[in-house]
Amino acid sequence: MKKIFLLIGIACISATAFAQQGAVRIGVGADFGIPTGSFGDIFSAGIGGYAKGLFGVSEHGYATFTTGYSSFKAKGSGSLGKVTWGIVPLLAGYRHHFSRFFAEPQAGYSINIAKATISGVSANESEGAFTWAVGVGFMASPKVELGLRYQSAHKEGDAVSLVGLRLGYNFSLR
Numbered sequence: 001m002k003k004i005f006l007l008i009g010i011a012c013i014s015a016t017a018f019a020q021q022g023a024v025r026i027g028v029g030a031d032f033g034i035p036t037g038s039f040g041d042i043f044s045a046g047i048g049g050y051a052k053g054l055f056g057v058s059e060h061g062y063a064t065f066t067t068g069y070s071s072f073k074a075k076g077s078g079s080l081g082k083v084t085w086g087i088v089p090l091l092a093g094y095r096h097h098f099s100r101f102f103a104e105p106q107a108g109y110s111i112n113i114a115k116a117t118i119s120g121v122s123a124n125e126s127e128g129a130f131t132w133a134v135g136v137g138f139m140a141s142p143k144v145e146l147g148l149r150y151q152s153a154h155k156e157g158d159a160v161s162l163v164g165l166r167l168g169y170n171f172s173l174r
Helices: 002-021 037-042
Strands: 024-036 046-056 061-073 081-098 101-118 121-139 144-155 158-172
Touching (some): 024 037, 024 144, 046 158, 061 101, 121 158
Antiparallel strands (some): 024 046, 046 061, 101 121
């Protein structure tokens, strides 16, 4: 796990060095996730928030780093018990703008957190997994974006996958 954080750190430093060529932005927003596959068989749609660094590397390209938190409630959770799944992505990527549209592949790591409370007894478990995502979006204005992405985390043959809808606001730092 330390190696992954080291690689992410190196990627961020490298992106910052290249950022001298373009704009630097910070994006924040809301995510709505729809679980797919076996993850969707167990969990309902979730909601969360995110923060994204965008470091200009060309006139139309940005190196990106995304993190946040999304929470999903298990289907059938009720008065006897509650089970939730949280996802904290740590993804590096590249966003390329085609006029008002953009495409953004990403890869990295996610921390997946399972929480259960049954008859007053609570338990937590977390583990990390290789995660990749691919997204497309539309800039409704120079600061407001709408996005759609597919994200999948893989570990030991299991996958936690979702389709995400995103509404974000980007602040320019220079």
